[in-house]
Amino acid sequence: MGHRTQIGWTLPAVHCHNRFIVHCDRLTCPRHALTACAMSDTVSPLARPFPNLPAIAGVTLRVVRAGYKDWGRCDLTYVELAKGTAVAGVFTRNVCCSSEVELGRANVAGGMARALVVNAGNSNAFTGYRGREAVEQIMDQVAAHLGCAREQVFVSSTGVIGMPLPKDKAREGVAAALSAAPCSWEQAAETISTTDTFAKGATATAMIGDTRITISAIIKGSGMIAPDMATMLGYLFTDAAVESAFLQECLSAANRRTFSCITVDSDTSTSDTVLAFATGKAGNAPLASFDSAGADAFAAAIEDVCRQLAHLVVRDGEGASKFIAVSVTGAVSDESAHRVGLAIANSPLVKTAIAGEDANWGRVVMAVGKAGEPADRDRLSIGFGGVWCAREGLPLADYDEAPVAAHLKGQDIDIAVDLGLGQGRATVWTCDLTHGYISINADYRS
Amino acid sequence: MGHRTQIGWTLPAVHCHNRFIVHCDRLTCPRHALTACAMSDTVSPLARPFPNLPAIAGVTLRVVRAGYKDWGRCDLTYVELAKGTAVAGVFTRNVCCSSEVELGRANVAGGMARALVVNAGNSNAFTGYRGREAVEQIMDQVAAHLGCAREQVFVSSTGVIGMPLPKDKAREGVAAALSAAPCSWEQAAETISTTDTFAKGATATAMIGDTRITISAIIKGSGMIAPDMATMLGYLFTDAAVESAFLQECLSAANRRTFSCITVDSDTSTSDTVLAFATGKAGNAPLASFDSAGADAFAAAIEDVCRQLAHLVVRDGEGASKFIAVSVTGAVSDESAHRVGLAIANSPLVKTAIAGEDANWGRVVMAVGKAGEPADRDRLSIGFGGVWCAREGLPLADYDEAPVAAHLKGQDIDIAVDLGLGQGRATVWTCDLTHGYISINADYRS
Numbered sequence: 001m002g003h004r005t006q007i008g009w010t011l012p013a014v015h016c017h018n019r020f021i022v023h024c025d026r027l028t029c030p031r032h033a034l035t036a037c038a039m040s041d042t043v044s045p046l047a048r049p050f051p052n053l054p055a056i057a058g059v060t061l062r063v064v065r066a067g068y069k070d071w072g073r074c075d076l077t078y079v080e081l082a083k084g085t086a087v088a089g090v091f092t093r094n095v096c097c098s099s100e101v102e103l104g105r106a107n108v109a110g111g112m113a114r115a116l117v118v119n120a121g122n123s124n125a126f127t128g129y130r131g132r133e134a135v136e137q138i139m140d141q142v143a144a145h146l147g148c149a150r151e152q153v154f155v156s157s158t159g160v161i162g163m164p165l166p167k168d169k170a171r172e173g174v175a176a177a178l179s180a181a182p183c184s185w186e187q188a189a190e191t192i193s194t195t196d197t198f199a200k201g202a203t204a205t206a207m208i209g210d211t212r213i214t215i216s217a218i219i220k221g222s223g224m225i226a227p228d229m230a231t232m233l234g235y236l237f238t239d240a241a242v243e244s245a246f247l248q249e250c251l252s253a254a255n256r257r258t259f260s261c262i263t264v265d266s267d268t269s270t271s272d273t274v275l276a277f278a279t280g281k282a283g284n285a286p287l288a289s290f291d292s293a294g295a296d297a298f299a300a301a302i303e304d305v306c307r308q309l310a311h312l313v314v315r316d317g318e319g320a321s322k323f324i325a326v327s328v329t330g331a332v333s334d335e336s337a338h339r340v341g342l343a344i345a346n347s348p349l350v351k352t353a354i355a356g357e358d359a360n361w362g363r364v365v366m367a368v369g370k371a372g373e374p375a376d377r378d379r380l381s382i383g384f385g386g387v388w389c390a391r392e393g394l395p396l397a398d399y400d401e402a403p404v405a406a407h408l409k410g411q412d413i414d415i416a417v418d419l420g421l422g423q424g425r426a427t428v429w430t431c432d433l434t435h436g437y438i439s440i441n442a443d444y445r446s
Numbered sequence: 447m448g449h450r451t452q453i454g455w456t457l458p459a460v461h462c463h464n465r466f467i468v469h470c471d472r473l474t475c476p477r478h479a480l481t482a483c484a485m486s487d488t489v490s491p492l493a494r495p496f497p498n499l500p501a502i503a504g505v506t507l508r509v510v511r512a513g514y515k516d517w518g519r520c521d522l523t524y525v526e527l528a529k530g531t532a533v534a535g536v537f538t539r540n541v542c543c544s545s546e547v548e549l550g551r552a553n554v555a556g557g558m559a560r561a562l563v564v565n566a567g568n569s570n571a572f573t574g575y576r577g578r579e580a581v582e583q584i585m586d587q588v589a590a591h592l593g594c595a596r597e598q599v600f601v602s603s604t605g606v607i608g609m610p611l612p613k614d615k616a617r618e619g620v621a622a623a624l625s626a627a628p629c630s631w632e633q634a635a636e637t638i639s640t641t642d643t644f645a646k647g648a649t650a651t652a653m654i655g656d657t658r659i660t661i662s663a664i665i666k667g668s669g670m671i672a673p674d675m676a677t678m679l680g681y682l683f684t685d686a687a688v689e690s691a692f693l694q695e696c697l698s699a700a701n702r703r704t705f706s707c708i709t710v711d712s713d714t715s716t717s718d719t720v721l722a723f724a725t726g727k728a729g730n731a732p733l734a735s736f737d738s739a740g741a742d743a744f745a746a747a748i749e750d751v752c753r754q755l756a757h758l759v760v761r762d763g764e765g766a767s768k769f770i771a772v773s774v775t776g777a778v779s780d781e782s783a784h785r786v787g788l789a790i791a792n793s794p795l796v797k798t799a800i801a802g803e804d805a806n807w808g809r810v811v812m813a814v815g816k817a818g819e820p821a822d823r824d825r826l827s828i829g830f831g832g833v834w835c836a837r838e839g840l841p842l843a844d845y846d847e848a849p850v851a852a853h854l855k856g857q858d859i860d861i862a863v864d865l866g867l868g869q870g871r872a873t874v875w876t877c878d879l880t881h882g883y884i885s886i887n888a889d890y891r892s
Contacts, residue, residue: 093816096823125811126839128840353887358888365716366607368542378574393572435885437794437798438883441795442799442802
């Protein structure tokens with residue numbers, strides 16, 4: 001299992017009492033021996049405490065230890081969903097995707113879900129027909145137990161690539177999970193994690209007519225998006241009654257403005273998956289389109305939760321010491337602004353400059369110029385923390401670096417770019433590039 | 447001035463005797479007090495000794511200290527070219543390019559050159575009209591001295607961004623350079639350098655009919671291609687008689703197969719420039735097209751020199767400890783193979799795995815999948831050092847990691863990818879991503 005370097009990081013004082021764990025320093029400590037524990041020795045300095053997530057009617061969480069790796073923690077999460085639960089999903093665009101992604105994409109078309117199984121420790125990617133058979137076995141096993149179609153069982157796997165998921169461990173793990181005691185959101189969030197340094201969850205509510213609906217969600221991901229242990233897997237659960245087509249519309253729109261706007265290292269996992277499940281137990285009049293009463297509020301709540309989750313992934317970015325928001329305005333279109341923002345957020349030179357607390361706006365100029373989008377050097381303005389360094393192609397004559405330097409010493413960094421061409425705008429989020437990233441990824445398998 | 451970390455690097459035993467330099471540890475030691483000396487404290491472990499470059503008839507090199515920065519080294523290179531010298535050039539595609547690039551691109555259209563001036567320590571990029579005035583002043587000053595059109599004077603600048611090149615220092619520096627004593631290729635190569643850790647040169651010869659022609663060339667660049675001190679600037683000089691249009695054809699073709707096939711960090715400088723000058727002093731029958739006798743040999747020699755220079759830039763990649771060749775075969779086209787190769791070579795996860803001497807072929811799968819090019823997971827093969835790890839979408843059953851692990855401990859790493867789709871092929875070159883890169887770029891301005 002990979003572990004985090006301590007360079008620049010603070011070891012929390014609270015230690016884990018989990019008796020299976022040797023190396024365990026976490027902000028929160030599991031209370032049960034079988035709860036998943038630390039995937040890492042140290043916690044990101046940008047970590048957030050796990051929020052108090054409300055239960056969702058029609059959703060039952062269970063975790064067990066399937067033993068996919070030689071580790072003393074739970075690594076199989078099983079979520080049972082009430083009959084009638086609608087489902088929507090967004091998946092990686094990586095053409096070398098896993099069988100889980102292929103089957104999940106097909107199953108989402110059916111619109112209904114009864115269960116979710118998440119395996120941690122083995123991504124089952126690039127394992128050909130043997131990997132596919134393992135996923136189908138899990139689908140069949142759960143479907144037989146629940147008496148549902150196997151297309152209503154969703155499977156995700158995250159971990160090392162190129163090793164077929166062991167069918168025997170999966171079979172025994174699933175069998176144990178079907179009858180395990182229910183667990184908490186935090187335990188589920190820990191169990192789906194791998195190299196993450198803290199458990200991640202988010203919640204939001206909305207009113208649909210007179211009915212209050214709730215969304216609770218968990219995510220794992222650290223490094224956007226490493227192919228091994230750092231794949232992004234996110235799951236949203238709501239008690240709202242929502243038709244699957246409209247749930248998909250809300251999730252896809254939210255994805256474009258949240259998960260598609262984060263990057264840690266520009267790499268794209270073979271397994272990235274975000275699924276949304278709506279049990280309908282809240283009893284609202286079902287949402288079928290934006291014409292339904294309360295649909296706007298529901299869509300806003302979905303986007304709110306997705307943004308919270310996306311930011312948490314960046315905050316656990318491998319080696320991250322700064323959370324960076326890049327706001328691009330004045331582009332010829334929103335899409336163009338988005339691509340310019342990603343060029344900046346993916347530039348190793350920009351990211352190392354922020355790590356060094358260096359107001360090196362010249363590197364931002366470079367990144368804008370290489371984005372392949374319309375830009376005019378002589379209309380370009382660059383700023384940090386609300387202070388312009390350069391306006392319309394020239395360094396400011398009275399530029400005072402002191403407030404910018406102070407801003408860069410903080411943990412939350414704002415980069416502003418105005419292209420001066422049109423009304424297009426976008427914000428993307430990333431983290432800095434540090435020695436920690438190198439240590440994590442150069443030492444990962446060894 | 448930036449300096450290199452010592453992580454993983456060996457300090458050479460030979461010290462520099464240049465009396466202006468305090469920190470100076472180099473493989474080669476300048477023999478004159480005014481010669482440019484170390485840009486860095488340590489030398490890349492992948493460094494190559496400076497080759498013995500032949501003089502080129504019609505080319506005279508001179509270096510002086512203009513004092514663009516507060517450093518004790520030469521920083522202005524002046525190259526005088528015989529009347530009738532043809533010129534060709536390739537330039538950065540960064541839309542935020544410098545005035546030097548804009549004017550150089552325009553001047554190349556004229557096809558003739560009499561002089562080259564290279565300023566080190568200030569890139570003069572993003573400096574608006576004031577930066578442009580400084581370049582035009584240099585062009586006018588040299589043109590008046592030589593009695594030529596100012597369009598025949600080429601200027602490059604490399605160094606920090608956003609500060610207009612000081613006109614007074616440029617004027618005095620150029621005045622001194624016009625009458626300075628001629629210097630060696632190595633002194634010129636050192637003077638155009640900034641964060642480079644070793645001076646870089648290459649040579650080749652070819653027969654045109656019965657005439658032997660020679661190419662000598664120098665380059666600077668470290669990090670492909672940082673916007674500050676690590677911009678790539680390359681200059682080829684030949685005594686061959688070549689019409690400028692054909693010289694451009696040869697240089698552009700060579701560029702596509704050499705400089706366009708290297709990457710250190712995926713960033714693209716605002717100032718990248720490669721110029722080729724042909725003085726015609728060898729006396730061969732002028733080359734006008736590939737129909738001319740000897741044209742193929744000349745084009746091959748140009749490409750040979752460009753490839754040598756390109757590899758040297760990668761060998762001085764910021765923080766590099768491994769030289770990596772990525773060979774892609776079986777793509778639907780050569781262009782597709784090139785883009786897949788660059789996706790692999792630019793992947794931080796692949797580059798950190800190589801730094802960690804980790805045969806993590808799953809990361810190569812990921813990079814292939816995210817390239818946006820046609821690929822089929824179940825036809826994909828991946829290998830290191832001539833040994834396949836996975837064939838046609840499956841890990842090899844009898845895969846023996848021992849020879850691969852031994853290969854990865856070396857300095858020169860080969861990654862092979864076969865897409866199994868067609869006949870397209872390409873090779874790209876890069877270096878690994880190490881703590882050294884972070885140290886150099888996070889600490890750069892501080």
